[in-house]
Amino acid sequence: MNVAAIAAAAAANSAATVQAQASLLVLRKAMDVQQSNAAQLLQALPQPAVAPAPGATVGGSIDIFV
Template sequence: MNVATIAAAASANSAATVQAQASLLVLKKAMDLQQSGAAQLLQALPQPAVAPIPGATVGGSIDLFV
């Protein structure tokens, strides 16, 4: 093998490694942003209303007149 060929292959391998690391960092940052956005949306949800006890409120029965 030629020394120049080996050097070019090593350089290409190094560049691919750096690119893969950069891609992982971008992916992690995007996932962190999504997690933050989802947490904010969950905090913005209103608290659910408490369901009334059946029969304790008006409208618990229906009168039918025929």
């Protein structure tokens, strides 16, 4: 193997490593943005109404007449 081929392989490997690191950083940033958006959507949801006590409302019992 000649020196030029070794140098070219090392340069290609280095470029691939830098590209992989950049891709990972972009992915992490996208995931952070998605997490932030999801948190904002969850905060925008209205609070659920409090359910009344089971025996405190009409319809707590059923009368059956035959």
